[in-house]
Amino acid sequence: xxxxxxxxxxxxxxxxxxxxxxxxDTLTAAGHEVATxxxxxxxxxxxxxxxxxxxxxxxxxxxxxLEEMHATETFGFAEDIEREMKKLEWCDLMIWQFPLWWFALxxxxxxxxxxxxxxxxxxxxxxxxxxxxxxxxxxxxxxTTGGPQQAYGKGxxxxxxxxxxxxxxxxxxxxxxxxxLQPHIVYGPVRLDQEQRTxxxxxxxxRLKHIGDERPFDVGIY
Amino acid sequence: xxxxxxxxxxxxxxxxxxxxxxxxDTLTAAGHEVATxxxxxxxxxxxxxxxxxxxxxxxxxxxxxLEEMHATETFGFAEDIEREMKKLEWCDLMIWQFPLWWFALxxxxxxxxxxxxxxxxxxxxxxxxxxxxxxxxxxxxxxTTGGPQQAYGKGxxxxxxxxxxxxxxxxxxxxxxxxxLQPHIVYGPVRLDQEQRTxxxxxxxxRLKHIGDERPFDVGIY
Numbered sequence: 001x002x003x004x005x006x007x008x009x010x011x012x013x014x015x016x017x018x019x020x021x022x023x024x025d026t027l028t029a030a031g032h033e034v035a036t037x038x039x040x041x042x043x044x045x046x047x048x049x050x051x052x053x054x055x056x057x058x059x060x061x062x063x064x065x066l067e068e069m070h071a072t073e074t075f076g077f078a079e080d081i082e083r084e085m086k087k088l089e090w091c092d093l094m095i096w097q098f099p100l101w102w103f104a105l106x107x108x109x110x111x112x113x114x115x116x117x118x119x120x121x122x123x124x125x126x127x128x129x130x131x132x133x134x135x136x137x138x139x140x141x142x143x144t145t146g147g148p149q150q151a152y153g154k155g156x157x158x159x160x161x162x163x164x165x166x167x168x169x170x171x172x173x174x175x176x177x178x179x180x181l182q183p184h185i186v187y188g189p190v191r192l193d194q195e196q197r198t199x200x201x202x203x204x205x206x207r208l209k210h211i212g213d214e215r216p217f218d219v220g221i222y
Numbered sequence: 223x224x225x226x227x228x229x230x231x232x233x234x235x236x237x238x239x240x241x242x243x244x245x246x247d248t249l250t251a252a253g254h255e256v257a258t259x260x261x262x263x264x265x266x267x268x269x270x271x272x273x274x275x276x277x278x279x280x281x282x283x284x285x286x287x288l289e290e291m292h293a294t295e296t297f298g299f300a301e302d303i304e305r306e307m308k309k310l311e312w313c314d315l316m317i318w319q320f321p322l323w324w325f326a327l328x329x330x331x332x333x334x335x336x337x338x339x340x341x342x343x344x345x346x347x348x349x350x351x352x353x354x355x356x357x358x359x360x361x362x363x364x365x366t367t368g369g370p371q372q373a374y375g376k377g378x379x380x381x382x383x384x385x386x387x388x389x390x391x392x393x394x395x396x397x398x399x400x401x402x403l404q405p406h407i408v409y410g411p412v413r414l415d416q417e418q419r420t421x422x423x424x425x426x427x428x429r430l431k432h433i434g435d436e437r438p439f440d441v442g443i444y
Binding site for chain 1: 232233235236262268269270271272283284285286287323324325326327328329330332333334335336337339351368376377379380381382385386388389390392393394397412443444
């Protein structure tokens with residue numbers, strides 16, 4: 001299968017970095033084709049705006065979605081965006097590796113979505129959700145949290161982790177048609193010792209060996 | 223009162239721009255002190271990392287939260303971060319004006335949070351939620367959506383808007399101690415004509431005239 005790994009963490013030596021490397025190594029060893037977007041190493045610019053486009057249809061009044069539709073027709077996306085779109089369109093399964101910062105994606109990854117998921121090219125008209133452009137493909141979030149697992153239960157300190165992730169699962173991934181796999185969550189790696197981390201990385205590798213066989217999960221209705 | 227308005231949209235002529243300007247004008251006319259962070263005009267860098275700090279405690283292994291605590295003790299935040307922190311600490315009431323992109327904050331605003339809301343300075347230890355640094359202050363989200371209101375009801379196409387906003391309300395604002403006011407939401411301004419927009423801007427202005435008297439709302443438990 002064709003696998004796209006998107007990685008958003010400023011330190012490769014972090015536990016997130018180790019999870020990303022585990023995914024690269026395991027999926028490659030299993031015979032998959034692997035592409036990566038290591039956003040910090042790429043120095044990806046996450047600010048969405050006029051520079052998303054080679055030329056503007058209306059330089060005097062910037063309407064991003066109109067420019068996106070225009071760029072879709074005229075092959076007018078900036079090179080850094082076009083390259084990411086091609087990876088997205090190429091993959092069968094996409095994994096995002098990131099730390100949950102403020103109950104959400106890190107800014108660099110959120111801005112990757114803002115810029116790359118363009119109207120016309122990745123969604124639009126009735127090509128949404130079950131009719132989405134990426135129907136039949138799968139995506140999974142692989143993340144770490146700061147807090148311990150008990151803080152993320154229903155009615156807990158922070159609230160249900162699935163409610164926290166739902167805007168990403170529903171509002172980004174399913175919105176453009178991806179089937180969503182159960183997220184892979186490591187709670188509070190900052191409080192784990194090296195042995196515990198090794199065990200968790202091995203468990204992640206084991207899951208990834210058979211990720212191609214996994215079925216989507218129900219992200220819930222709210 | 224001291225009001226901080228944070229604005230995240232690439233086009234000042236947009237409806238978001240008009241809402242931001244309405245807030246600046248209305249709150250100033252009502253006698254409040256008004257500070258702004260117009261993130262696109264400031265070309266704010268939303269990528270959180272080593273450059274958040276003047277010097278690093280450990281340049282060989284970047285751990286953001288440890289560096290944040292170190293910078294808190296040594297006045298070591300980069301100038302662009304320190305300036306935003308000072309505004310945050312100054313205000314009695316903060317309003318964020320933004321378009322809801324992908325069920326979430328635009329990348330530039332998410333990255334502003336990632337960088338400015340630093341451990342040690344804005345939260346940490348048991349200074350969270352009801353014991354947060356910003357206890358007694360208030361915050362409000364003012365946003366626009368792409369879809370119509372009926373898409374954002376419970377069990378609707380996109381799901382309950384309050385569930386979508388909850389990671390922001392709970393995971394960012396309440397997390398550091400802010401009391402959260404009912405969000406101000408304009409659904410699908412792209413489909414409104416000029417007269418409808420004028421009415422909605424006037425309604426927003428009316429609300430803002432008395433915003434200092436508003437009480438917090440219940441962001442819900444999940």
